[in-house]
Amino acid sequence: MNDDTVLARIALAMRFSLFGVPVLVRPAFWMVAALLASPYLQAGEWPLVATWVAIVLVSVLVHELGHAWAMRALGRSPRIELWAMGGLTHWGEGPRISGWKRAVVSLAGPTAGFALALPIAIAARWGAFEPGSLAHTAVDQALLVNLFYGALNLLPILPLDGGHVMEVALTSIFGAQGPRLARYASIALAVIAALVAMTCSVPGLAFIALFAGLHSMRALGAPEGDGSIPARAPIDPAVERAIEDAWDAIRGGREDDAIAACDAILERTPDDEASAPLRARLLETIAWAHLEAGREREASGVARRMPARFRPSALLAARLLLAEGKHDEGMQALERAWQDTPGDLPGLVLAAAHVDARQPERAVVMLRSLRGARLSTNAHLTISAALFYAEHYEHALAVSELAWNRFHVATHAYNAACSCARLGRIAQGLDWLAIATNAGFDDVAKLETDDDLAPLRADPRWREVTSARSSPR
Known part of the structure; x- marks a missing residue:
């Protein structure tokens, strides 16, 4: 390109x-x-x-x-x-x-x-x-x-x-x-x-x-509500920050830290009806931490501890179905949750499920949809990386190209260059690398040492492209 x-x-x-x-x-x-x-x-x-x-x-x-x-x-x-x-x-x-x-x-x-x-x-x-x-x-x-x-x-x-x-x-x-x-x-x-x-x-x-x-x-297949546009229930700011920190820990691969933090809040949270929404939210976070750590049985056990009148979110319920080996039922539930649940998490979970099921083309179709366009630039980066490391280079390239067109972030163009290099498309990869450097990508060490770019570095145009770097924006 x-x-x-x-x-x-x-x-x-x-x-x-x-x-x-x-x-x-x-x-x-x-x-x-x-x-x-x-x-x-x-x-x-x-x-x-x-x-x-x-x-x-x-x-x-x-x-x-x-x-x-x-x-x-x-x-x-x-x-x-x-x-x-x-x-x-x-x-x-x-x-x-x-x-x-x-x-x-x-x-x-x-x-x-x-x-x-x-x-x-x-x-x-x-x-x-x-x-x-x-x-x-x-x-x-x-x-x-x-x-x-x-x-x-x-x-x-x-x-x-x-x-x-x-x-x-x-x-x-x-x-x-x-x-x-x-x-x-x-x-x-x-x-x-x-x-x-x-x-x-x-x-x-x-x-x-x-x-x-x-x-x-x-x-008609989506969960019913009361016809209102919801807002987040009031919560103590310190507890809110603690839950957000727990999610950061999950995203950073520190699932046990997230579980410990949520358990500490649960211990001092009354087991009454007024505190039920907070307890449900904490248990949901703990269940996700177990899932991300590969402990599906523990996640199911935590989900069953939800307070009366509360159930796991549609997204968590779908993910638990997949963990139990109910693939078709889980994917259908995950598709519904993807359409009905705001934020990046549904898209990341659905894309990961498609990659695990060796259906990378569905992850690309998902991102090209109207709902997919609402995902953040970081979500696009995560999905393209998942496809790339699963060696679905063609689909990783499609996601990086789509993300560049939407966000104009240099890293997306750089990732497109890496995918092209792995596919043996040297000229196209150098074109993408030129776009990345012109957009402000200036990590010289990464350019010179990234193994994914090795096929591009062997091309005579390499020096011309990398020497034309603009100052970062």
Whole structure:
């Protein structure tokens, strides 16, 4: 791979902040937006194609900003992601949000879009635009996009905004059964919408409806909740730090230190209902420490000590199934936990399971998903390293390339060079090494002694690449 190819991919992935809200625009968003302008593409009307894509970008951003501002007003720290199917606004950290406040957040997106459509409609009605001109077409396009996108999102089908409002309403009426009823209703309505769309010769709308229906079908296998957006239960700051230190110890291979620290807290924690959440969290941490140390039987025993009303997390339960040799059942549970549990840990556990099962391609597919894109740069490093040391060099290269495009961290480019060297792709490896050094990788000792780079050091271009190092950033 040469530098131009990598830089071209980077150019398509945009990261910026809008009114204090982080925004990520994925390459698939541009592709789908351009495909929606296919009549203009076929006619070679490039100014109209560019205008259409810009209007779609602004309209979807305004819609998602409506959600983001509502979330921020409720104390959350949202971020926006634009992808093939439109936009997503992630809740971020903050207090628990439940009931009709969630419905307000869902309705804020279409409301923002309709608010933008109002001045556009006025311009379309009273603006002095010459029929057929670029300005006239742009106004018509902007009005169409904002009205259609807002109306589409109000359909009572999950995961559309109207579906979330329906879920809140059903939860307020039927309690814990509300989310499941909303999913069944979404599937039925999605099928009806798809049939109507096909009858009216609107295949794009039929595809969106079927996609939403499949989303609800998959969600039926997920654990039920109370329909709220959870927040972490209050905990003493000193205990919080101790638990975080225990997890650091687990990640550092000091599992017994983590167990000792958690046991010490357990000894002084009352065995009553008020302390049950803390005890459950400590036992969960101890169980993970035993698992990481290869002591599956001890981990299962700790999990059985959970207080009444508490069970191991979905992720831990899935990992215990794998430890018990129930591979198919464990992998299915792990896939569900990966979709439903935030943070890096689910991805790391699932990727490790794929590597252990000699299915490295599934680890790559997992990272390429929308959920995989939310993993941190360190998680990408860990997964690429696991693939590399298992000698799955092709898949390690794919992960490093993906991580570089997402984070632009020099270490990812360096790891890509190592994978290329192991694969015997000298020219490609030197290209990646040049990217790494230009991005600030300047560990001279590692460059000269890393055995993985030995095939590259034998190439005449080696000195040219390594002597062009820039100062670290």
